[in-house]
Amino acid sequence: DVKVTQSSRYLVKRTGEKVFLECVQDMDHENMFWYRQDPGLGLRLIYFSYDVKMKEKGDIPEGYSVSREKKERFSLILESASTNQTSMYLCASSLHKEGGAFDYGYTFGSGTRLTVV
Amino acid sequence: GNSVTQMEGPVTLSEEAFLTINCTYTATGYPSLFWYVQYPGEGLQLLLKATKADDKGSNKGFEATYRKETTSFHLEKGSVQVSDSAVYFCALWMDSSYKLIFGSGTRLLVRP
Numbered sequence: 001d002v003k004v005t006q007s008s009r010y011l012v013k014r015t016g017e018k019v020f021l022e023c024v025q026d027m028d029h030e031n032m033f034w035y036r037q038d039p040g041l042g043l044r045l046i047y048f049s050y051d052v053k054m055k056e057k058g059d060i061p062e063g064y065s066v067s068r069e070k071k072e073r074f075s076l077i078l079e080s081a082s083t084n085q086t087s088m089y090l091c092a093s094s095l096h097k098e099g100g101a102f103d104y105g106y107t108f109g110s111g112t113r114l115t116v117v
Numbered sequence: 118g119n120s121v122t123q124m125e126g127p128v129t130l131s132e133e134a135f136l137t138i139n140c141t142y143t144a145t146g147y148p149s150l151f152w153y154v155q156y157p158g159e160g161l162q163l164l165l166k167a168t169k170a171d172d173k174g175s176n177k178g179f180e181a182t183y184r185k186e187t188t189s190f191h192l193e194k195g196s197v198q199v200s201d202s203a204v205y206f207c208a209l210w211m212d213s214s215y216k217l218i219f220g221s222g223t224r225l226l227v228r229p
Contacts, residue, residue, distance in 0.1 A: 004160070033216065035219075040221060041221060042206065042219045042220055042221035042222050043161075043206065043219040043222075045216055048216060058216070090160055090161070092160075092161075105151065105153075105163035105166065106153075106161070106163070106217060108160030108161040108162070109160050110158070110159055110160045111159075111160050
């Protein structure tokens, strides 16, 4: 019954590496999101996408980019990983409705804990 | 701007105790309000929601009432269980936005 799948639960990368975090949803949702979760800071939005090939910056996009070539897949890219990008990364999706998708809420993946050394 | 403020944790309770986790919000307009729960090692799950003033959301024994006059959406449960140990996030949604705005989360630890 898995609906939002993140490719890795744990990842260790070296400083300067290019890192890809993958997220796939099987619910035909239009909207997809990448958050990072840090103690005391809650969830902060990095990027979101409301359609294929569309993307919008969230609150903390610096150092990240995204790709959405297919509706079901939303990738987060760390162009040159740094130690301050060590975090838990959460992907989510939601159904688009006129005026918002809140009736269905967000469906989250289980998260990827990334450590940059 | 729009924001959500939650009480800092951790909140530590004994089993069967009464739970309150405070949440207040700032918003220009009339948001929808949510509580999400994150169990250890998992992503967030929607716990309950309320879309207009005086609505009460409820699920799994948890309740929260949308209070416009105090801009609050406090989470309550009459008798907590060890299995309720998790991190709880309050969030708001504005119709003009695609995104949820989350509070910083409150960790709940319930001891047997």
